[in-house]
Amino acid sequence: AGEIGGGSGDDEGGATGEGGEQETRALDMASVYDAEAPQSQAAVEFGSLLEECTDGALTVNFYPNGSLGTENDNFDQVSSGELDMTLAGAVGPNMFAPEYMFYQAPFMMQDQEHVQAFIDSELHDEFVGAMDEHNVHLLSHIHRGVRHSTSNQAFTTPDELAGTAFRLPEIPVWVTIWSQLGIEATPVALPELYSALQTGVVGASEGPYEQFATFSLNEVQDYVVNTGHVVEVVQFWIGLELYESLPQDQRDCVDQASAEAAEIGTQMVAEANDQFLQELKDGGMEVIEPDREAFVEAAREPLEQLFEDEWTVTTYDEVMSLAD
Amino acid sequence: MGTVRALKRGLDRAIDVVMIALLAGIVLLVLLQIAQRLLPIPTMLWTSELSRYLFVYLTFIGSALLVKEKGHIAVDLLMERLPARVRAVVLVLVDLVVLAFLYVFISGIQELTLSNTGTVAATMPWFNQSYLYAGVWLGALLMFLYVTLQLVEGVRTGLGFAGARTEDAGRNVERGEA
Amino acid sequence: MTFAIFIGLLIVLFLLRMPVAFAMAVTAVVLMMVDAGVLRTVTVSQNMTSGVNSFILLAVPLFILTGKLMNVGGVSDRIFALARVLVGFLPGGLGHVNVVSSVFFSGMSGAAVSDAAGLGQVLIRAMRRHGYDPAFAGAVTAASSTIGPMIPPSLPAVVYAVSAGVSVGALFVGGIIPGLLMAALMMGLVAVLAHRRRYPRDERMPTVREASKAFGSALLPMLTPVIIIGGIAAGGFTATEAAAVAVLYAGILGGFVYRELTWQHLVVALRETAQLSAAIGLIVGAATLYGVVLIRAQIPQAVLETFTGAIVSPLVVLLVLNLFLLLVGCFLETVAAITILVPLLMPLLTAFEIDPLHFGVIMILNLMIGLLSPPFGLVLFVVSQIGEISVWSLIRALGPFYVILVVALMIVTLVPSTVLWLPGALL
Ligand code: NA
Ligand code: NA
Numbered sequence: 012a013g014e015i016g017g018g019s020g021d022d023e024g025g026a027t028g029e030g031g032e033q034e035t036r037a038l039d040m041a042s043v044y045d046a047e048a049p050q051s052q053a054a055v056e057f058g059s060l061l062e063e064c065t066d067g068a069l070t071v072n073f074y075p076n077g078s079l080g081t082e083n084d085n086f087d088q089v090s091s092g093e094l095d096m097t098l099a100g101a102v103g104p105n106m107f108a109p110e111y112m113f114y115q116a117p118f119m120m121q122d123q124e125h126v127q128a129f130i131d132s133e134l135h136d137e138f139v140g141a142m143d144e145h146n147v148h149l150l151s152h153i154h155r156g157v158r159h160s161t162s163n164q165a166f167t168t169p170d171e172l173a174g175t176a177f178r179l180p181e182i183p184v185w186v187t188i189w190s191q192l193g194i195e196a197t198p199v200a201l202p203e204l205y206s207a208l209q210t211g212v213v214g215a216s217e218g219p220y221e222q223f224a225t226f227s228l229n230e231v232q233d234y235v236v237n238t239g240h241v242v243e244v245v246q247f248w249i250g251l252e253l254y255e256s257l258p259q260d261q262r263d264c265v266d267q268a269s270a271e272a273a274e275i276g277t278q279m280v281a282e283a284n285d286q287f288l289q290e291l292k293d294g295g296m297e298v299i300e301p302d303r304e305a306f307v308e309a310a311r312e313p314l315e316q317l318f319e320d321e322w323t324v325t326t327y328d329e330v331m332s333l334a335d
Numbered sequence: 336m337g338t339v340r341a342l343k344r345g346l347d348r349a350i351d352v353v354m355i356a357l358l359a360g361i362v363l364l365v366l367l368q369i370a371q372r373l374l375p376i377p378t379m380l381w382t383s384e385l386s387r388y389l390f391v392y393l394t395f396i397g398s399a400l401l402v403k404e405k406g407h408i409a410v411d412l413l414m415e416r417l418p419a420r421v422r423a424v425v426l427v428l429v430d431l432v433v434l435a436f437l438y439v440f441i442s443g444i445q446e447l448t449l450s451n452t453g454t455v456a457a458t459m460p461w462f463n464q465s466y467l468y469a470g471v472w473l474g475a476l477l478m479f480l481y482v483t484l485q486l487v488e489g490v491r492t493g494l495g496f497a498g499a500r501t502e503d504a505g506r507n508v509e510r511g512e513a
Numbered sequence: 514m515t516f517a518i519f520i521g522l523l524i525v526l527f528l529l530r531m532p533v534a535f536a537m538a539v540t541a542v543v544l545m546m547v548d549a550g551v552l553r554t555v556t557v558s559q560n561m562t563s564g565v566n567s568f569i570l571l572a573v574p575l576f577i578l579t580g581k582l583m584n585v586g587g588v589s590d591r592i593f594a595l596a597r598v599l600v601g602f603l604p605g606g607l608g609h610v611n612v613v614s615s616v617f618f619s620g621m622s623g624a625a626v627s628d629a630a631g632l633g634q635v636l637i638r639a640m641r642r643h644g645y646d647p648a649f650a651g652a653v654t655a656a657s658s659t660i661g662p663m664i665p666p667s668l669p670a671v672v673y674a675v676s677a678g679v680s681v682g683a684l685f686v687g688g689i690i691p692g693l694l695m696a697a698l699m700m701g702l703v704a705v706l707a708h709r710r711r712y713p714r715d716e717r718m719p720t721v722r723e724a725s726k727a728f729g730s731a732l733l734p735m736l737t738p739v740i741i742i743g744g745i746a747a748g749g750f751t752a753t754e755a756a757a758v759a760v761l762y763a764g765i766l767g768g769f770v771y772r773e774l775t776w777q778h779l780v781v782a783l784r785e786t787a788q789l790s791a792a793i794g795l796i797v798g799a800a801t802l803y804g805v806v807l808i809r810a811q812i813p814q815a816v817l818e819t820f821t822g823a824i825v826s827p828l829v830v831l832l833v834l835n836l837f838l839l840l841v842g843c844f845l846e847t848v849a850a851i852t853i854l855v856p857l858l859m860p861l862l863t864a865f866e867i868d869p870l871h872f873g874v875i876m877i878l879n880l881m882i883g884l885l886s887p888p889f890g891l892v893l894f895v896v897s898q899i900g901e902i903s904v905w906s907l908i909r910a911l912g913p914f915y916v917i918l919v920v921a922l923m924i925v926t927l928v929p930s931t932v933l934w935l936p937g938a939l940l
Binding site for chain 3: 351354355357358359361362365366368369372373383386387388390391393394395396397398400401404406407408409413414425426428429432433436439440442443444446447467468471
């Protein structure tokens, strides 16, 4: 294979060197994030750390920009053993272990420490086990920052937001909870977000600062409202069978490199987020600190209901108590 | 023989009706999506997702009938210059390769259908993701069936009496716009 | 080896008349097996399915349906009549009428092929009757039909927007000036050729009464683009949703205003649209798979590295890409070309700070030229078929039009504001 396709041909099954000295293997890792995004840079970092640790026995081919498919596709491919790794968010857990999805629900987790407390808990070990059953093994988390809101109408409480057409991703739990807060949940495809806000199809949206800035929402929205409703994580995932087939020293390297890369990623994301917020302010947006308690209070009832119906592995109070 | 033909005609017609219904459904759903914003009617978040799925069904189930209708976009430059006998052989070989591909496609879709039974659609809790794949699977099976029928026909007429399929050549281009 | 499969096998399968979608899918599977040594069935099925699973893609069947409803609803004849009143008296009258009709019709239809097939039939017949040589009539029809996807609505624009993640609305508006530029250049060419070949024109200027009658009868269909762009700009709906509004409008016009659209017409239009949409859908799905396999075999990365190693300025990049796209346009179906190439070229655009909106219009224009070029130009075949003109004489007659289109392409490439100014001003 490959007059042109440089590294191709050695990415499956571990081609053995001529003299049988050392097996080298390139792991394919896919992600939907932009190549420039800090979490993607962390993935590249993971590749060099892993190569260094294994003396070149393991390398990583990183495919950003959704070039190997949607997050959904990537998780299916890792699960079936056709893709080695993915750097991705909540889509996989939503597919394979939806009973744990509370940790990415709006107005549930308070801050990064709260999420970290969950990651360190036994509950999280059970979650990893549930994902393992689908051959999708969690390696480490990058804290991707917090999701906030944009609006043309200043608001600090749910009441002031009532009736606003609000763009949400099509995640049923998010829609349920935001709808309970009184907004008009409106689905708009992400590429249409800018024009939908500009023309007034929707009047408000939510997402990370990164999204607001890269979509230039400062041109079409007046306020950034720090609702901080979801504390996001992006994870390194690897096929469990592949992971277990690696010799122990290589497996340790995978663990170590992914942990280090995640830490670097978390740091880079934080810096980038500061920069994105500054861009938005420079672009003329005003930042509002809302009455977050009012939102948390309003979301409590629908969240508790969800724990009864879907997230039956634990309770609202138990997850909340992790924050203390 | 007569019953087989009647069955096949029934199947053709059924797919035709399903395709028209799916397209009409897409039009209505997208109109409904606009209406719910402009008119005082309840928000129905699922319009966008469901309309996408209908298009997926339309594509794969419709692609089966397109085999028979010679409606798949293809390019005809070399083939019309070949002697009829050679052309008949090539058409049979092409059908065999397509069948091999469909076999691969069907086995992958089958796996996806079975592995997604636990995943529900984002905006439709009653819609299991495996329904989406099951529709694609059905479409792929029908495609397999139609290509097989075409292959049998090709072997019978093309290889038996050379040139029986010549009038097919180029028809798909004419149908490119349709 | 991998590169040979990527290009070679695909072309061989195309030549053997394997449908485009299957040819791409089969090539992808073979490439995967050669490159990776395994057959990943879930990857195959998953990517083909999810490539089709896109809301913006729904604009494809909706805009096709609009065009068909307009065609059977008596719109083509009305547009022809209006264009004739406007420019029929110029030297080479019907040639100009042909171009201007395409401009009008492009506001209702999203595909060059539906323009060529719908309007083309009316116009080629009329031009032959008036003593134009058939090859010229076909050439004007074919060339002017490529204006269709430049002016909104536009199927290639929708597909590009899906692949590149840019706003469909902005891309729609961005194509308007380049589309009009193409029309102006073509009319200039028609005038020159008409003068040299002494083509006829309508003998007298239309009377005010004739003109206002033609205007009146074509007014409502001519409002379609106003509804589409106006509706998007006013916040009534997104570009995809606008396509459904256009269907509704075309249905009301044909069914209730002109009363030429019967239930039977409607069913036929739905059937034909459903079939063509399924065909395009399968191509988009197969192209998605093809792209994924290609990227995983590291082919685009290697090709781009070769490119970037030698190239320094964005302008040179654009010119090289133009050459590349013209070549691609000759071999690949429009939708397939866009879905395959956009993900590959995006990094290059980012690296050289080329606006993806600008590039989108450039890419579509390139592929439109491809629709007129051998060996795989779809419009070429459609016009040859409906006009009963041989492909080779059509290609010969198209000669000067290729030149004109490349001139338009160069202007659009060198002057980005031809694309970027209007979306900035309007949206
Ligand atoms: Na158009
Ligand atoms: Na024309």
